[in-house]
Amino acid sequence: MTTYLVTGGAGFIGSNFVLYMLERYKDITIINLDKLTYAGNLENLRKVEKDPRYVFVKGDICDEKLTASLLEEWDPDLIVNFAGESHVDRSIKDPDAFLNTNVKGVVNLLQRAKDAWLDPKSGKWKEGKRFLQVGTDEVYGYLGKDGYFTETTPLSPHSPYSASKASGDMFAKAFFDTYHMPVCITRCSNNYGAFQYPEKLIPLMINNARKHKKLPVYGDGMQIRDWLYVEDHCKAIDMVLKKGRPGEVYNIGGHNERTNVFIVNTIIKELREKLNDDLINEDLIIHVEDRPGHDRRYGIDPTKIRNELGWYPETSFEEGIIKTIDWYLDNEEWMKNVVDGEYMKYYEDMYAGREELK
Numbered sequence: 001m002t003t004y005l006v007t008g009g010a011g012f013i014g015s016n017f018v019l020y021m022l023e024r025y026k027d028i029t030i031i032n033l034d035k036l037t038y039a040g041n042l043e044n045l046r047k048v049e050k051d052p053r054y055v056f057v058k059g060d061i062c063d064e065k066l067t068a069s070l071l072e073e074w075d076p077d078l079i080v081n082f083a084g085e086s087h088v089d090r091s092i093k094d095p096d097a098f099l100n101t102n103v104k105g106v107v108n109l110l111q112r113a114k115d116a117w118l119d120p121k122s123g124k125w126k127e128g129k130r131f132l133q134v135g136t137d138e139v140y141g142y143l144g145k146d147g148y149f150t151e152t153t154p155l156s157p158h159s160p161y162s163a164s165k166a167s168g169d170m171f172a173k174a175f176f177d178t179y180h181m182p183v184c185i186t187r188c189s190n191n192y193g194a195f196q197y198p199e200k201l202i203p204l205m206i207n208n209a210r211k212h213k214k215l216p217v218y219g220d221g222m223q224i225r226d227w228l229y230v231e232d233h234c235k236a237i238d239m240v241l242k243k244g245r246p247g248e249v250y251n252i253g254g255h256n257e258r259t260n261v262f263i264v265n266t267i268i269k270e271l272r273e274k275l276n277d278d279l280i281n282e283d284l285i286i287h288v289e290d291r292p293g294h295d296r297r298y299g300i301d302p303t304k305i306r307n308e309l310g311w312y313p314e315t316s317f318e319e320g321i322i323k324t325i326d327w328y329l330d331n332e333e334w335m336k337n338v339v340d341g342e343y344m345k346y347y348e349d350m351y352a353g354r355e356e357l358k
């Protein structure tokens, strides 16, 4: 029996990971510690809420007492830290929340795991323990037309979000270098799939387009992101937990570089055909002022994780985007519940004064 402490398991990637793991492995227990910020949604986990192998704990990764007591009570073998503030636009408005969760929260988790796993007398770590810090390719900054991010690309974050993630990664690495703590760091490209909060590009565009609302595209829309279907990310994390070498960084990405405009046009085309609705068309696109410090291109070189661990993405973009669109169409109630909550306040705040969007 392997016990996982998953943090941020009610968010987009975390909830996909919890579902992915419980579906594949019988002999595991997952403790999900989540603060349930605006991005945390227990509806994502309805399928497993009564599963005896799954336990939900509402709480903050910055909470020293709570995290120490969870480690004592459950003695997890593996800790996977998904908990994070994850939206660049929000980080530009409120960097403090990012400092707290993405830096101080990571340090607290590392400290508590070290307290629980390191025997101060012998200097030995308990067997079979592993801490995985879930990171992002955004810490590398941006690329020109050519080249890819490798694990040795220097960190050069541009937004408060990526600066906080880079800092969390560096603390995780420092715990390996200083204390030999069994830590791995993953850095993944943009994910898409079910359960993503509709402030992010793909669910935002699907949700707006089907309601014939304007589709706000930053600047010229030619920013390039390397898109990965979320289940392929879950598979990579599972493999790094099992076979990754402590102290190592693993980049995760599937050579799926697309411009934002391409993504929006694909969604328009697919939705128009699926819903047989000609009002879903390019006229809905509206170019809004670009995000400050907006990186132009990200592209991951996944050679290391492929060669060392045998990971490869199973879902092509063409297949993944259709699955994703279908999921949002089939789960209108999920979207409605999310959008009816705090989301509208955020949307109005974010795009306030942009009359063209109304």
Ligand SMILES: NC(=O)c1ccc[n+]([C@@H]2O[C@H](COP(=O)([O-])OP(=O)(O)OC[C@H]3O[C@@H](n4cnc5c(N)ncnc54)[C@H](O)[C@@H]3O)[C@@H](O)[C@H]2O)c1
Binding pocket: 007, 008, 009, 010, 011, 012, 013, 014, 033, 034, 035, 036, 037, 038, 039, 040, 041, 059, 060, 061, 062, 081, 082, 083, 084, 085, 086, 087, 101, 105, 134, 135, 136, 137, 165, 187, 188, 189, 190, 191, 192, 197
């Ligand atoms: N979404 C992507 O494309 C992407 C790509 C690469 C890496 N990442 C990283 O993966 C992680 C998960 O991303 P996501 O898109 O699922 O994010 P998300 O915003 O959808 O979910 C974050 C989750 O963390 C929880 N949380 C936030 N602060 C917390 C705290 N202090 N204590 C406990 N729980 C807290 C939230 O309630 C939410 O459930 C993040 O660290 C993000 O930086 C995301």
